[in-house]
Amino acid sequence: MWVKAIRAELAENEFQTVELNGQRVLIGRGSKGYFAVVDRCSHQGLPLSEANGVPARIQRDLLECPHHGARFDPYTGQAKGLPAIRPIKALKVKEEDGYIWVALE
Template structure:
């Protein structure tokens, strides 16, 4: 850990249009590569506490869908875009250094 930042994985683990699950302490995060920019969300649908990583990630729109009931989230902000989820998924700040993806606790 460096200044509150924790390394999760190399950027090579998350190619453009892909998602990857990594652990930040005891919190699973789904990491996505949206047009070369990396985003991290808590890997949990806010509707039913189901893994977002189990659903499809749409590279064209930057959205991830929960396969349990079809809730949709924006990977850039965590915003819930479609019911039955109304609360956002928790986004985590991301930085990339030396080919590694780092995250820290949200403010």
């Protein structure tokens, strides 16, 4: 099910979080375009988006969790840096009518 999420106005390496159908989703933009992941780190289940006011970082198309520094490919969800070894949940995105849409299962 495609859900209209945010306006397509993010600059590269910016992100935003939204609640979609009761699920917190982090939508960001890297050099390959927009991505969306469930806002939950696979390391300790904490929010990827922030840790005590410190936001996640997007750098070289990797999303870095602000809690303990795990890195993920946000387009596939694959873990790319310790301490995480399991993937996060990547969601399909599309841009249409000036909005980013996210596919929820």
